[in-house]
Structures are given as C-alpha cells and as structure tokens.
Amino acid sequence: MADLTRDDVAHLAGLARIDLSDAELDRMVGELGVILEAVATVQQAPIADVEPMSHPMPIVNVTRPDVVRPSLTPEEALAGAPEAEQQRFSVPRILDEE
Amino acid sequence: MTTDLTRATAAELADLLGAGATSSREVTQALLDRTAAVDGAVHSYLHVDADGALAAADDIDRRRAAGESLHALAGVPIAVKDVLTTRGLPTTCGSRILEGWVPPYDATLVTRLRAAGLPILGKTNMDEFAMGSSTEHSAYGPSRNPWDLERIPGGSGGGSSSVVASFQAPLAIGTDTGGSIRQPAAVTGTVGCKPTYGGVSRYGLVALASSLDQAGPCSRTVLDSALLHEVIGGHDPMDSTSIDAPVPPVVEAARRADVAGMRIGIVKELTGEGFQAGVQARFDEAVQHLVDAGAEVVEVSCPSFTYALAAYYLILPSEASSNLAKFDAMRYGLRVAPDGVDAPSAEQVMAATRDAGFGDEVKRRIILGTYALSSGYYDAYYGSAQKVRRLIADDFAKAFESADVLVSPTAPTTAFRLGDKLDDPMAMYLNDIATIPANLAGIPGLSVPSGLADEDGLPAGFQVLAPAMADDRLYSVGAALEARLTAVWGGPILGRAPELTEVSR
Amino acid sequence: MTTTTAEPTLSFDDALAAYDPAMGLEVHVELGTNTKMFCGCPTEFGAEPNTQVCPVCLGLPGALPVVNEVAVESAIRIGLALNCSIAPWCRFARKNYFYPDMPKNFQTSQYDEPIAVDGYLDVELEDGSTYRVEIERAHMEEDTGKSLHVGGSTGRIHGATHSLVDYNRAGIPLIEIVTKPILGTRERAPEVAKAYVATLRDLLKALEVSDVKMEQGSMRCDVNLSLSPAGAGTLGTRTETKNVNSLRSVERAVRYEVGRHAAILAGGGSITQETRHWHEDTGITTSGRVKSDAEDYRYFPEPDLVPVAPSEEAIEALRATLPEPPAERRKRLQAEWGYGDLEMRDVMNAGLVDLIGATVAAGASPTAARKWWSGEIARRANGEGVDVPTYASRLGVTPAHVVELEGLVTAGRLNDSMARQAWEGVLDGEGTPTEVADARGLELVQDTGALEAAVDAVIAGNPDVADKIRDGKVQAVGALIGQVMREMKGQADAAAARQLILARLGQS
Secondary structure: OOOOOHHHHHHHHHOOOOOHHHHHHHHHHHHHHHHHHHHHHHOOOOOOOOOOOOOOOOOOOOOOOOOOOOOHHHHHHHHOOOOEEOOOOOEOOOOOOO | OOOOOOOOHHHHHHHHHHOOOHHHHHHHHHHHHHHHHHHHHHHOEEOOOOOHHHHHHHHHHHHOOOOOOOOOOOOOEEEEEEOOOEOEEEOOOHHHHHHOOOOOOOHHHHHHHHHHOOOOEEEEOOOOHOOOOOOOOOOOOOEOOOOOOEEOOOOOOOOHHHHHOOOOEEEEEOOOOOOOOOHHHHHHHEEEEEEOOOOOOOEEOOOOOOOOOEEEEEEEEHHHHHHHHHHHEEOOOOOOOOOOOOOHHHHHHHHOOOOOOOEEEEHHHOOOOOOHHHHHHHHHHHHHHHOOOEEEEEEEEHHHHHHHHHHHHHHHHHHHHHHHOOOOOOOOOOOOOOOOOOOOOHHHHHHHHHHHHOOHHHHHHHHHHHHOOOOOOOOHHHHHHHHHHHHHHHHHHEEEEHHHHEEEEEEOOOEEOOOOOOHHHHHHHHHHHHHHHHHHHOOOEEEEEEEOOOOOOOOOEEEEEEEOOOOHHHHHHHHHHHHHHHHHHHOOOHHHHHOOOOOOO | OOOOOOOOOHHHHHHHEEEEEEEEEEEEEEEEOOOOOOOOOHHHHHHHOOOOOOOOOOOOOOOOEEEEHHHHHHHHHHHHHHOOOOOOOOEEEEEEOOOOOOOOOOEEEOOOOEEEEEEHHHEOOOOOOOEEEEEEEEEEEEEEEEEEEEEOOOOOOOOEEEEEOOOOOOOOOOEEEEEEOOOOOHHHHHHHHHHHHHHHHHHHHHHHOOOOOOHHHEEEEEEEEEEOOOOOOOOOOEEEEEEEOOOOHHHHHHHHHHHHHHHHHHHHOOOOOOEEEEEOOOOOEEEEEEEOOOOOOOOOOOOOOOOOOOOOOHHHHHHOOOOOHHHHHHHHHHHHHHHHHHHHHHHHHOOOHHHHHHHHHOOOOOOHHHHHHHHHHHHHHHHOHHHHHHHHHHOOHHHHHHHHHHHHHOOOOOOHHHHHHHHHHHHOOOOHHHHHHHOOOOOOOOOOOHHHHHHHHHHHHHHHHHHHHHOOHHHHHHHHHHHHHHOOOOOOHHHHHHHHHHHHHHOO
C-alpha cells in the first residue's frame, strides 16, 4: 500500500468538497498515515472467499405501497434555506450542468 | 413530599405520578431547576426547552386528571441526544454546520416519546455527528463527568450519560455506532443499552454510519432502560432496516432479573491485556456475582475481533463520508463564502462551508472514508472491511452456540482527563475496542455499572451482549447484577458520586 | 468552457466512407407511479415549486428512504419486456458526487447489481428489415431537482449569477436502460438509433409504466458515439451527448456527431472523451464536462435500503401481466382486420389502434371502424390539435356510436351519405346516430310506390338512355340512378333504384 501524499489528501479533500487550509493539509497527511496503517490490517485477516457483509440483518424486499403521503408545505421546506427566492432554494451560480 | 424528585428513578416517578403523589409539572420543574443549578458545570445540554417540557407536563397532568388512560411513563421527563430530529427544537448534532437548524419533522422515536407523554427537557451534547468518545469533539464545548469535572463523560453520548448521572433527567436517549451509549454509561456509573440493529427506528436519527447506528435508552437503573426501550422500540415502516417483529420482553426480563442456568460467555479477546487493572477486577467480581446467582461461566474465543477496530474505522468513515455529503450550504444550515473570491460558485461555497462548519475529527473521517471508497482502493479497504465484518458476525454466531450471553468490560479504562487523548486519534479510537464488535454484527449490548476502580475511584462498566432480537437477555443479566451489587454497595453507585457544586448555566 | 459555435463537420457520406460508427444509447424513463421512488410525495408534472417535497426527497438530516413497490414491479416488467434476466438478488448503491440539484449529494442508484441484465429489443426499420439492439442492463434510480438559472442573458447556466432550485422532481423513479454497443449499422446508424428509441417508447407505453413524453422529459436519451476506421473492427474514443429529447433529435444528433468526429479524425486530431450538450434549435452539440480522473463516484451498497430479492413466483406473476409486444400486436391486428400495409400504418400513426380494436370488439366491422374513426372526426381533432382518441373522449363519442351507425346502414335505414350526415350530427353533439337520424329526418324511403313513380318518370324523361340499356348497355344505368336519387331527394336506396330500373327495361 502506497503512503498517502499531501497531493493525495488534497485530491480527496476536493472529492469531499472540503476546502482544507495548507496547515490542515499538513496535519492531516500525518494523522491519516497513522490511521491508515492501523486500518490496513484488515487485509491481513483470513478473508479469502469471505462474502462481504453490507447489512447487519438479513432482511430483504422492504417496500411501501405506492400511496401518496402528505408533503411538507413550501414554507416548511424552505424554512432552513440560507436563501430562498420564488419559492425555490437560492444557491450560488453553478459551474456546469451535470 | 419528602422524595427528591431529581433522584427518583423513572419507575419510581411513574408510580408517584400514577398514584397522584406528584404531578408531571412538579417533576419537570424540579429537573429544570436542577439543570439551572448544575448544568453550568456539567454542560450536558445544548438546548433546554423549559417551556415545551412544562407545556407537555401540564398536558399530561390535565389528561391524567380527566381520567384518561395513560402510558406508564407518561409525565416522566426525558432528555434527547441532539442527533435526533425534533420538530420545532434545534437539532445541531454538535456541529457548527447545523447551528440554528430547526427540523420540520420529528424522528420516529421522538414521535413515540411524545405519544407516550414524556416531556422533552432538551437536547443533549455530543461529539460532532457522534464522532468521538469524549464529547471533546462537540463544536459547543465538552460535557463533563459528574464524578470528576476534569474528566470526560464518555462519547459520543456524553451529554446523555452526564444528564442522567447528574440527576438532571431520569432518562435520556442515546445513539450507539461503536459504543456511544455503552462507553459513556460505563464511565459515568449509569446504564445504557444499544438494542439490536433494526430494533429501534433510525428515521430522524441523523446518520453517522447507517449500517452501525442504533438509538437506545440511557438511565440510572436497568429497569428504567427497559421501560424506555419498550417505548421507543418496534417496527417502523419509515425505516427499511427496521425489524418487523415485537419488541423483545425487556421489561419483564428486567423485573425478573433471573440468570439461573444461563450460560455466560467470557470473550477471551475482550479481557486481560489492555484493560485497566481496576476495571478488570470489577469485571471479575461481577462475573462471580452472576455465578452466585446461578449462572454458568464458559470461555469463548472470537479471533476476528482483533480486526474489528480496523474494519470499523473503514466502514464508519466510508458511510459517514457519504451521509455527511448533504451538509453543503444549499438547503439548510451554515453557508460560508470563501475568503477573497468575488461571486463564488456553488462549488466554492460548498467547500468553504464544509471547511468552516466541520471540526477536525469530522474532516479526518470524511477524508478517510473518501479514500476507502475511491476507485482503485475500494477492494483493499472498504471491501476487505466488509469481509472482516462477516467474520466477526460468524464469530458471534459460533460463540452464541455455547453461551446465551457474552460479557466483557465495557471500556478498557475509567474516564480519562479532558484533553488527554485529543491529539492522538488512534488512542481515542481504542476506547471502543470492546463495544465495536456488537455494532459490526448488529447484535444488542448493554452496559451496567460494575463498581469503582481501586486506582482512581471512578466507575467501571460491565458489558453484556446477546444474539440479535434477544435483547431481553441483556436486561436479565443487567438487572441480576445490579441487584446484587446495589446490595453490596448499600445503595445506587451514583450515591457515591461527589455532590456537584452549583454552577448555573 | 461552453462554446456555442458549431465545429467543422464532414458530410455524412464522406464520414462513412472512412469510418464505422458505434453507438450506445442510454434512455432514462420516469415511471408513472403515484409517488416518488423512496418517499410518498406525489409526482405531478408542473406543480408549484417545492410543493411535492418531504424530509426524504429534500435530503433532510435523519430522513430515510423506503422503496416504492410499484417502481420495483415496473422495473422488473420493463426488464422482462426487454427479454432480460431478472436478478434474483440485487442492491441499491450510492453514486457520490456533489451537485446542488441533488439533495443528498449522492444519487441512490444501482451499480454492479442491476435489477435486469442481458436482453434485446428487435427494431423494425423503414425497409421492413429488423435490427436486434442488445440490452446491457436496466436499473432503478432517482431523478434530481430542477434549477432555474438567474441573471444570465438567456436563462442558461453560463453567465448566471445564481440559481433557484425546485426539488419537486427530486426522487421521481427513473429506470435507466443501457444498450450494448450498437455495431455494424453503417449509414443506418441514425435510423437505427431513432427506431430503437421509438420502439422502446411504444413498448413502455404498452407496459403502462410511463407516459413517455419526451417533450416533458419523462423519457430522455443520451447518445454515446464513437468512430473507428472503416473495417478495423475496433472501438474509438466516445462522446456522450446528453438529453436528446425527441425522436428526430436522436437521428440528427447521431448524424451530427458522426460528421464532427469524422472531421476531427480526418484532420489528424483525436476525440476528447467528454459530455456534449445537444442544442435542439441549431442541431449541433457543444462541449460539456471533460470526463477526468476527478470523476470518482465512490459507489458502495446503500446501507439504508435492504436488498431486492424477487422470487421466481413473483417474477412469473409479473411476466403474466406483460402486454403483447407492440410489433407483434400490430402484425396480428393487421391480419385480423384485413388492412393493407398503408392502411395499417395510417391507423398506427393516427393512434387509432386501440380505438378501432374497441370498436371491432363492440361489434363493428374493421372497415367501418377505420372509416368512421379516420374521416371527419380526424379532420376535426386535427383542427383542435389533439389526437382522435383524446378528441373522441372529450366529445363523449364512443365505439358504441360507430357500431350503431353501421347497424343503421346495414339495416337499410341510412345510405352512405345519410350516414355521414348522422355522424356529423353525433360529432356536433346532437345525440346518438339514431337520435340524429330521427331529428334530421334521415331515412331511406321504403315506399316502393314512390320509388316506382320516380323510376318511371326518369325513364320517360330519358328515352335515349333507356334505349341503350334495353340494348344491353347496362353500365348506362348509373346516370338514371343519379336522377332517381335527386328526384327522391336522396332518401332512396340506390341499390333498390338500380334493380327497379333494370327490371323496367328488361335487363333483370
């Protein structure tokens, strides 16, 4: 396993949309290195041919009927919005269409 | 009225209320007064809702007077961890990024509390988004341990443990992703239970790690936890992972406190080395008490537990990195513009807000989880961790073939000093070594006080684990041990805690 | 950065002389369920902004998803109709990326465990041949909200100062249907692409899982296209043209990208793997986002939803609900109704198949059904800008009316021209065909005395013609019938008049 570099952490912070300061980046490289070394031990466990477990309980097929439930009012929906306009959430300009 | 209403258990208060010996307003007011007196020192609460609690208390008193048939706990006040949504009450999760957010809806368990008539006193402090073992990662300052105000009350639910330990509430709701109900209970001399995953609805529980999180009761006695467990448990169609089965008979188990013939398995990997001598000594005595009460002791081995901490600190950050993506300054919560940027884009505002709004531990785990899920590393990290998770579940299944319950010390040490482990994330993570396996496997666990460690006179916890949906066994064992130890101590363990000097909020 | 000018293109023929196109089509279909994919909010199109939202689809902290059972059933039925295998066990996955119109900043989708895999759809081309489009997968996911860009010159994202987001659409169930590479189509690539989308649309409509309105965005198409040197058998670098939202545009977008790729490759350049935006108005594509390493969706199984594990029985029960495939149904009905190819196509294009089917089922002849539903009523419907079924239901005109009308003709009460008048009356809202006929006094004269008198008068008035007929020129009878009908003011049975004339003139 390659060690995490400062560039790696900066790239990850970009993916996670966190604008880390230089000082934070420096500190985090070291801390994450220690943690990663510890968590990488999962690879030493006898896990060949083991089925990964994503859910703790073996429950399947949970659905709900296609029946309308009350929505929030627009006032409730927008109550927490940092900014709102025309009954919509106002957000800063968006760089490009997804 | 000679009873100190703040010291009474929930069960006692229920009896007093039922008998008309007190009113919910009287109880609620007494607890609010206690909070006014001591919470400046303990800092259990992020938000106290005196008006709402008293209004709910009055409503119950009125309904009781009108002869309405009420839930047994109706009128008994409760504190709720700030990670659960409460309509009209701020919900911050201990984070700046949610400062001032007032949810437009109640968590399902909050709905059930309100329906049963429990006045909600306020929202308790926690490590930011439940990441931590000390509440030192709360953006609003740590809570303190009533046994020693210089020490941690455990975490992430240190607000809920300290609020019951300092007699500000008889009951509280906690949430447990890797021990956040049980470890705080252990270090504050209180009781806490993490139910079977899916036993209590997660709807309205702000997710840390969806496949690990579980809400549960915090209290000063085993019976009180059982009574609360029964109120909040049971199927919820709003949570796809909720188990569609009746709540196990926890109250009955707590009342019977019967362990005769029960096989108690001591997990080899969760005792001995790494556990503080006084913690281990109280654990050994507790096991002997259970044997005296008719239980049989077996030793079991769960070899995969060696990898549990590593698997947990991959699965949790991975899920958390995704769960916490929604905090982006667009729809609710904090919005921060980046410095020195004219007309910043949405993308820049998101990144600036998430840097300003999240604390160090949250950022650390988000970055770690982002890495563990990223293309090229998924199999090595997240994938491997999920396989270890299976091994751990298999180890439990095997252990439960020879034991009805498993036991261990809840936490390796008693409460450490504030600041001691703040700069060493790995040392902080090790607090959860004994509690994490239950979350990975989804099985229930309970912590009950085992006594005070000789070296520091601080409380230690005894952990009981049971197979999924056998939560009642936790209460049988917990109640049996509590009864014997209380007799030995000559009263509740919290009776030996120092009196808090009054420091108002 | 977005450019709005067209890039150089090679003519389609020149492009094909040098290159082979390969296509991949990704179609997103909004299901027509009552509620969203993971919550109980309604899905009405065009509702006031943020009126169909709740904690779940707004991504509020603490909210949890629960799967809509009808959406899963629809997904399975779509998979079965596309001849796919249905996964006996599959999970949802989170696709993580940040975008303001996506409330949770991850899309709940399916990744390596889609509900349906490995199918095909046979597509009929103009010349009657069939092309089999192989289906890679169909999976369930959720739609995003919609942004309104403010402050720019044209409402476009570029140059806007801020955006306003409405989350009504967020969480509406989507099925994404992805083809395997469509190869070897050469000059028919645009036609195959269009025919595939059209056939898929008809199939989804027949399944009644979506209203498949491309203009409202309930069916959206992304076109992946690459070129490789003719005959090389390799795959080139592809571009993904997003949101091509009409059948005609699918065809045009393929044609345009073929020419654009070819111009770049012919000039010695290389194709950038990127997203392209389709411009309906100008018929060109422009560069969108470059696909880079930064695009790392960090998929992982959705822990808040449990696996979907349909039993064999459940799958078979859903298979039993599948309608006859539209292409097969069309062939069968054409044979049953005895329509020619052209007649059948007209009926298809006019959307009359179901109406004619119902009319025939109610007792009318296929010929009468086609005749009455495609004549005057089609003209009027067209004038109103709606299709005949919509117009008919608006007027309250039903198959029973056609059956009744045909009955009046067969019974000899009305002749053809009277029947047309009666039908107009029905369309004018004057009642049933019988009521109209009664009210307007439409009735063939059954009084043979009156007819005989008219015939005799006409024969007397046209001795020359009468002689011709007597001499055996029977075809001349038409002129006399016309006069008799005029004499009778149209209220006569032309066949009876003919018979009587011929009898009088010794020709029967």
